[in-house]
Amino acid sequence: MAKYETKFKYALVKRCLVNGSSAVAVGKEFGVDDGTVRRWVQSYRHHGFKGLSKKYEHYSSEFKLSVLRRMKKDRLSYREVEAMFNLRGHGTVSRWERLYHEGGLDTLKAKPKGRPKMMKPSPPATPPKAKADDTRTREQLLDEIDYLRAEVDYLKKRKGLGSGTESDCAKKARLVRDLRQHHKLSTLLKIAGLARSTFYYQVNVLEAPDRYAALKSRIRKIYNRHKGRYGYRRVTDALRRAGEMVNHKVVQRLMQALRLKSLVRPKKYRSYRGPGHVSVANLLQRQFQAKAFGEKWVTDVTEFNVGGEKLYLSPIMDLYNGEIVTYQMSRTAHFSLVDDMLKKAIGKLPDKRRPILHSDQGWQYQMHVYRRTLAEHGITQSMSRRGNCLDNAAMESFFGTLKSECFYLKRFTSIDQLQKELREYIRYYNHYRIKSKLKGLSPVQYRTQPSRP
Template identity: 70%
Template structure:
């Protein structure tokens, strides 16, 4: 058992303090491995060091939420998750505690580049009405590009505007039609027999292809496209790409396209099932869709 003697306890306390000071710059697991501290020992020492602080328990919960979401959460989402767990606290207090603990959201909004094809003329039926009253009423889609050491990967997702859930997606090394065609097939199998959503996109060439439009018509979906040069017409999907790039792509280093592809799979699952949204009453997209009151 670790840290039994007084000398050992002192060394453990020093190591724990050092880990606390460095954990905003380095992964906690790596720090504990280098320091030779068990995770349980580290948290015990952290509690001891905060024993005289009447808010120690709350600060530990705030830190745990922050680390579990890998620094992606700011004070508002931390507050929402605390509230969901039954901890009533004002967001300004959470902001103050996070500042005292040195916990800052690692997310910095960065511009991203969606892949654009040739433009055409198709009616904009969505008309920036990004709210939906029920699942599978309005969908949006687009394509974005990633670059890993000179190698590119393209992502084509489709989002349900009811809760912001990514219904289906496809990744490919080239922006061939198969990228969008496969995404659409994956999305269509998720629909109930009577579901026939509006599907909005930009004016990329993929969405003009006869094969794409035939798939929509065969399943009874209505096609809608943004006006030329109006990226705000597809703002919901643009926003998702911005979040994806800032919370995931720009916070990690990738050695290969396959590593990126696997990371995208894990992040999209996290986004759908765990990442809370304040406009969804502090729930994740899947939690919001499956809660009894949303039926």
């Protein structure tokens, strides 16, 4: 297990607590497991700088038992109880719990370290047998030296090759081809464990012109145009819309060879403030499909953190095509954030449309003013059940996509910079970001396409 200096731990904790960086982002930047970073943060919160310094201590069985009882009483996780009692070893409490269940209090007692006092005398070592005289000829010794040199060169080159999508035989053949100017081919093939016919076949494949060169170039252009947000499915849809009939598995394989990956996600604003006085049924019932624009809407609020400053985003999404109908941003989570968003959305409502508007049980959506505005415009309110984020999965999915494709890809220095980027991304999301479930169209393209007879 790696040892870390106290100053290093403190620097990472400071990144999380002062700069507002996530444990995942900090861990990835410094090559430390995000679980370890979270454990340091919790230790610092409970014990300050002292909680990050090295600690060597033996614990009595009574202390271990009290820790287990406290964990059970307060329903704490292993990580929480380790931080609370300033226990450094990862997995310490889980080990104590297992021992206690296996043998009770006696098994929690510390065992004496070191060898037992009485040691049996070891038998005298037998002298090594004398080696037989080396009868190898000079030529044999030279061949052996050549073999060892070739083996060292092969292993060095293989170590520096890194991981890729090539087959094992192709990698070996490439190594042998590169080294054959310095060593005998027969020796290299023996070291690589490669048949001569296999070697020549792989060399012919390696030296053949790449029939996918033009397609790879087009894939890379699409990937770069969308700033790494497209995976192989959307890249395939984009190619097909451009007239290139290609199988999605081919695109997936080529993107792997080019090491082009859709950039991924790590979520925390909680609007729930305990049970309110309002009881609203879950009318949506996780039916996230709509037959027409303006039939079903979903909404929620999410939080961003830039250098300790916060920004809140409140959008409304139409479930017909996943389009963001309208949105509002604010540096504070006041009711005006949701109220202003709702008024803007009502102004964009198609004639005679009276949608269902679904949300979680956040305090804003229980306000009398909010509910009265909905009633005045014939909008039906629907709410998720408490603690069921999947009841509003469509909105949660959008937030995940937004953060992974926009927020986590850049280092923002100010809230103003973030607001500008969010406006650009939401426009991009509505007008240009294609979806497979919309038949390779963007939300706006899907809504405005000519209706079929």
